Amino acid sequence: MPERLLVVNYRLFTPGPVEVSEEVLEEHGKRFPYHRDRSFAEVVGRVTEDLKKILFTDARIFFFTSSGTGGMEAALVNLFSEGDEVLVTSIGKFGQRWKELADTFRLKVTYLPFEFGQSVDPAMVDDALRANPLIKAVLSTFTETSTGAKNDVKTMGEIVGRHDKIFVLDSIAGLIADELRMDAWNVDVAIGGSQKAIGAPPGLAAVVINDRAWKLAENSTLPKYYFNMQIAEKFRQKGFTPWTPAITVMMSLATTIKKFKERGIENVWADHAHWASFFREKAGTMGFSFLPRNPSNALSAIKMPDGVESTPIIAEIKEKEGILFANGQAELKGKLIRFGHMGHANEQDTLTALRVLEHHALPKIKEAQ
Amino acid sequence: MPERLLVVNYRLFTPGPVEVSEEVLEEHGKRFPYHRDRSFAEVVGRVTEDLKKILFTDARIFFFTSSGTGGMEAALVNLFSEGDEVLVTSIGKFGQRWKELADTFRLKVTYLPFEFGQSVDPAMVDDALRANPLIKAVLSTFTETSTGAKNDVKTMGEIVGRHDKIFVLDSIAGLIADELRMDAWNVDVAIGGSQKAIGAPPGLAAVVINDRAWKLAENSTLPKYYFNMQIAEKFRQKGFTPWTPAITVMMSLATTIKKFKERGIENVWADHAHWASFFREKAGTMGFSFLPRNPSNALSAIKMPDGVESTPIIAEIKEKEGILFANGQAELKGKLIRFGHMGHANEQDTLTALRVLEHHALPKIKEAQ
Numbered sequence: 001m002p003e004r005l006l007v008v009n010y011r012l013f014t015p016g017p018v019e020v021s022e023e024v025l026e027e028h029g030k031r032f033p034y035h036r037d038r039s040f041a042e043v044v045g046r047v048t049e050d051l052k053k054i055l056f057t058d059a060r061i062f063f064f065t066s067s068g069t070g071g072m073e074a075a076l077v078n079l080f081s082e083g084d085e086v087l088v089t090s091i092g093k094f095g096q097r098w099k100e101l102a103d104t105f106r107l108k109v110t111y112l113p114f115e116f117g118q119s120v121d122p123a124m125v126d127d128a129l130r131a132n133p134l135i136k137a138v139l140s141t142f143t144e145t146s147t148g149a150k151n152d153v154k155t156m157g158e159i160v161g162r163h164d165k166i167f168v169l170d171s172i173a174g175l176i177a178d179e180l181r182m183d184a185w186n187v188d189v190a191i192g193g194s195q196k197a198i199g200a201p202p203g204l205a206a207v208v209i210n211d212r213a214w215k216l217a218e219n220s221t222l223p224k225y226y227f228n229m230q231i232a233e234k235f236r237q238k239g240f241t242p243w244t245p246a247i248t249v250m251m252s253l254a255t256t257i258k259k260f261k262e263r264g265i266e267n268v269w270a271d272h273a274h275w276a277s278f279f280r281e282k283a284g285t286m287g288f289s290f291l292p293r294n295p296s297n298a299l300s301a302i303k304m305p306d307g308v309e310s311t312p313i314i315a316e317i318k319e320k321e322g323i324l325f326a327n328g329q330a331e332l333k334g335k336l337i338r339f340g341h342m343g344h345a346n347e348q349d350t351l352t353a354l355r356v357l358e359h360h361a362l363p364k365i366k367e368a369q
Numbered sequence: 370m371p372e373r374l375l376v377v378n379y380r381l382f383t384p385g386p387v388e389v390s391e392e393v394l395e396e397h398g399k400r401f402p403y404h405r406d407r408s409f410a411e412v413v414g415r416v417t418e419d420l421k422k423i424l425f426t427d428a429r430i431f432f433f434t435s436s437g438t439g440g441m442e443a444a445l446v447n448l449f450s451e452g453d454e455v456l457v458t459s460i461g462k463f464g465q466r467w468k469e470l471a472d473t474f475r476l477k478v479t480y481l482p483f484e485f486g487q488s489v490d491p492a493m494v495d496d497a498l499r500a501n502p503l504i505k506a507v508l509s510t511f512t513e514t515s516t517g518a519k520n521d522v523k524t525m526g527e528i529v530g531r532h533d534k535i536f537v538l539d540s541i542a543g544l545i546a547d548e549l550r551m552d553a554w555n556v557d558v559a560i561g562g563s564q565k566a567i568g569a570p571p572g573l574a575a576v577v578i579n580d581r582a583w584k585l586a587e588n589s590t591l592p593k594y595y596f597n598m599q600i601a602e603k604f605r606q607k608g609f610t611p612w613t614p615a616i617t618v619m620m621s622l623a624t625t626i627k628k629f630k631e632r633g634i635e636n637v638w639a640d641h642a643h644w645a646s647f648f649r650e651k652a653g654t655m656g657f658s659f660l661p662r663n664p665s666n667a668l669s670a671i672k673m674p675d676g677v678e679s680t681p682i683i684a685e686i687k688e689k690e691g692i693l694f695a696n697g698q699a700e701l702k703g704k705l706i707r708f709g710h711m712g713h714a715n716e717q718d719t720l721t722a723l724r725v726l727e728h729h730a731l732p733k734i735k736e737a738q
Contacts, residue, residue: 008400008408017404017613028617029398031377032570034693035386039377065435065572066595067612073595104594195613201401203434203572203615223592225473226435226442243436244386244564246572246615248397324403 010318013353014326015145015299015340016173017195017202020252027255028201032247040247041239043254050257051206054265055175055190057182059210062232065246068172068193071205073101074227075168075189076139079213081221082106085134087165089113089120093146093329094170098139105222110135116147116332117291117303122155129163136216137166142190143174146329148301148338149292150178154185161186166213172196172205176260177272177298177342188213194249197272197298197342199256203246272297275345282354286362291336297345301328302337302357307368309334313361321356337361379687382722383695384514384668384709385542386564386571389621396624397570401616409616410608412623419626420575423634424544424559426551428579431601434615437541437562440574442470443596444537444558445508448582450590451475454503456534458482458489462515462698463539467508474591479504485516485701486660486672491524498532505585506535511559512543515698517670517707518661519547523554530555535582541565541574545629546641546667546711557582563618566641566667566711568625572615641666644714651723655731660705666714670697671706671726676737678703682730690725706730 012019020028033040048061064074076098080086083106088098090113102109110128114120120140129135138160143150153169160167168189171180175190176197182190189209195202209217209229217229225231226243235242260268276297280290283302291301304310310327311334318324328336339353381388389397402409417430433443445467449455452475457467459482471478479497483489489509498504507529512519522538529536537558540549544559545566551559558578564571578586578598586598594600595612604611629637645666649659652671660670673679679696680703687693697705708722 008402011400012403014403017401017616019400025398025400027398029394029396031380031388031394032386033377034381034383034695035571036695037693065439065615067434067614069612070434070595101594104592104597106592193613201615201617202404202613203618223473223475225470226439227595228473243438244562244571245436246434246570246618247386248570248617249572249615324406326403326405 010322010324013323013339013344015338015342016193018197018199018340018343020199020201024200024252024255028248028252030251032251035244035247036240043250044239047250047254047257050261051208054257054260055180055182055208056184057208057210059182059208060214060236062207062209062229062236063241063245063250064205064207064227065203065243066205067202068191068205069097070227071172071191071193071207072097072170074205074207074229075191076101077105077222077224077227078220078229079137079166079168079189079216080105080107083108084136085110085132087112087125087128087135087138089125089138089140091118091120091141091147091149091151092116092144094144095141098170102139117149117293119149119294120151120156122152122159125156126159129159129165135165137168139168140170142169142171142180143178143296143298145173145299146332147291148295148299150174150294150296153180153187157186166216173298174296176268178296179269182208194253198253199343200252201249203249204253269297272341272345275350276300276341279339279341279350279353283357286358287365288357288362298342299338299340304335305365305368308364310337313337313364317356317360320360323352323356379691379693382692382708382713384707385562385711387566387568387709387712389568389570393569393621393624397617397621399620401620404613404616405609412619413608416619416623416626419630420577423626423629424549424551424577425553426577426579428551428577429583429605431576431578431598431605432610432614432619433574433576433596434572434612435574436571437560437574438466439596440541440560440562440576441466441539443574443576443598444560445470446474446591446593446596447589447598448506448535448537448558448585449474449476450588452477453505454479454501456481456494456497456504456507458494458507458509460487460489460510460516460518460520461485461513463513464510467539471508486518486662488518488663489520489525491521491528494525495528498528498534504534506537508537509539511538511540511549512547512665512667514542514668515701516661517659517664517668519543519663519665522549522556526555535585542667543665545637547665548638551577563622567622568712569621570618572618573622638666641710641714644719645669645710648708648710648719648722652726655727656734657726657731667711668707668709673704674734674737677733679706682706682733686725686729689729692721692725
């Protein structure tokens with residue numbers, strides 16, 4: 001056996017991609033079926049049915065070989081036509097991404113940004129929809145990975161539904177970790193990614209789209225090919241994807257989703273809620289503080305006090321402990337340490353994170369105070 | 370260890386995705402690095418340098434998490450603006466895909482289709498470019514997977530270069546198997562896929578783009594986001610991709626490309642040429658005939674005589690021998706048995722393919738004659 005190209009001797013405590021379990025990695029590294037063989041369609045069918053149960057929906061599901069951003073683009077280019085009016089809410093980098101996507105594809109955007117760490121004020125969504133009846137859809141974020149904040153999707157869904165608009169939700173980071181009930185909460189389109197709490201390697205995005213939203217999709221005139229759902233629909237009905245998919249990621253997804261189904265999704269949410277709360281309570285007692293006011297159970301974002309940079313702390317923990325936390329992104333770089341509860345919603349990893357942060361981060365924070 | 374979801378007990382003799390070696394699968398199933406860590410940038414850097422050597426180019430390389438079709442779309446939406454004139458050649462399904470893509474994104478297409486099994490007549494490319502000086506670029510296919518035919522890219526490149534146009538080549542299937550020298554042959558843009566002769570699982574496309582083509586890319590106004598190379602360029606310079614990539618596929622790619630580099634790309638071409646010729650000579654002697662006139666070394670496409678359907682033969686071989694050959698696609702379904710030399714350019718697999726076809730396919734063909 002030749003030497004490995006790169007020895008990865010650190011663990012991912014990042015909020016996606018997550019550290020993948022041995023069992024899922026083993027499936028990932030096995031011989032895989034042909035993407036036009038019935039055996040593969042059976043796997044896709046199983047993942048689809050399990051995902052629908054997890055999301056409490058009977059909507060159709062498309063899989064795209066892409067990152068989550070590809071799934072967001074797929075939703076957008078399939079629902080809309082040039083000049084369509086949309087309301088975009090943003091509470092961080094991924095909300096901004098909706099705006100960038102909508103601007104790129106020449107939609108007319110009503111933009112509702114909130115400060116980093118805040119969540120969307122649902123009343124302002126109500127106001128914006130009342131102010132402009134031409135708005136067709138609301139594009140929003142479930143869990144904002146850049147800040148760790150969660151939106152009140154249930155209340156937002158009531159409002160969007162009352163206005164009879166389409167509700168499109170980037171639920172990439174929150175999926176599995178935070179409670180989400182698509183049909184009951186009026187979420188028409190949800191986007192997920194394989195590498196987040198769902199616990200597979202990166203490579204696949206899922207776009208879940210109900211019949212109300214599908215009507216928009218049937219009339220959309222934005223140009224699309226790779227992400228075209230009308231092409232994909234013909235293949236979906238046979239359990240396939242139009243283009244060669246990331247087969248090994250789908251196999252991993254089937255393995256990990258099977259486990260969540262067996263555990264029961266309510267229990268999976270509860271696990272994340274328990275260990276996220278436990279982590280924040282203990283860390284808070286130690287002297288850490290957190291950015292978001294309404295935090296997601298998918299991740300925790302520790303805020304650095306003025307004068308403390310997170311970058312060298314994260315580097316030190318990686319070097320000394322073999323554990324990689326995530327930094328803040330863009331304007332938040334150096335200002336955050338982010339820890340994903342995705343895949344780490346268990347006692348051992350939570351205690352490890354606390355121990356490591358207490359040892360390497362806390363002294364610097366205390367010093368600055 | 371829980372039972373596997375699906376036991377894949379057949380081998381892929383399909384022309385992509387290919388059967389992946391044990392060594393590469395092992396890499397694929399290992400813990401992987403974070404996509405924003407320097408360790409990952411090192412892997413991307415190594416794959417990039419190795420690919421450039423293999424393609425005899427110093428062009429820049431972008432990796433997109435997508436199928437090969439995503440790579441084709443990336444090339445197209447980054448090079449052109451609405452109404453731009455392009456010449457599209459087609460010798461099968463993947464040539465048609467260029468036309469569908471170009472039509473979708475509202476380019477003006479001069480379409481030069483050839484019969485299935487034929488290759489492009491380079492003189493007709495010359496004529497078409499002479500007839501319409503407004504054409505900016507030629508979109509063509511290196512190895513047409515649907516028919517097994519190879520184009521004379523060297524001669525086409527001379528012509529395209531003489532007319533000072535941009536030459537965009539879908540080289541997804543041919544890469545590694547057929548000789549290709551990008552810079553010397555005036556190929557400005559080439560697209561590759563991880564799951565073909567290069568021998569990794571599906572999930573990544575590579576778009577190789579030289580400075581001449583990059584000038585077009587800097588002026589393109591077609592809307593794009595996920596595939597936007599101007600966004601990707603900023604990340605590329607640091608060895609990253611803008612969105613979370615299929616990390617495990619990149620790790621596999623690094624492993625397989627390292628092997629090709631060690632073997633020497635000229636030897637890799639020679640291996641494919643040798644075993645593809647050997648296969649076709651032996652099979653021809655047995656009584657099989659082939660669709661393409663100028664075949665690629667990446668695959669062989671056996672033509673069924675009238676009255677013989679390939680579909681049940683392929684199913685029988687899968688069931689009885691545990692080996693999956695590929696059928697024809699679309700209008701060629703039931704009319705072909707396709708065998709990929711990609712990853713099978715060795716004595717054992719070639720002899721196995723011959724034995725199996727002799728036993729299961731030949732009697733039916735003889736019967737019909």
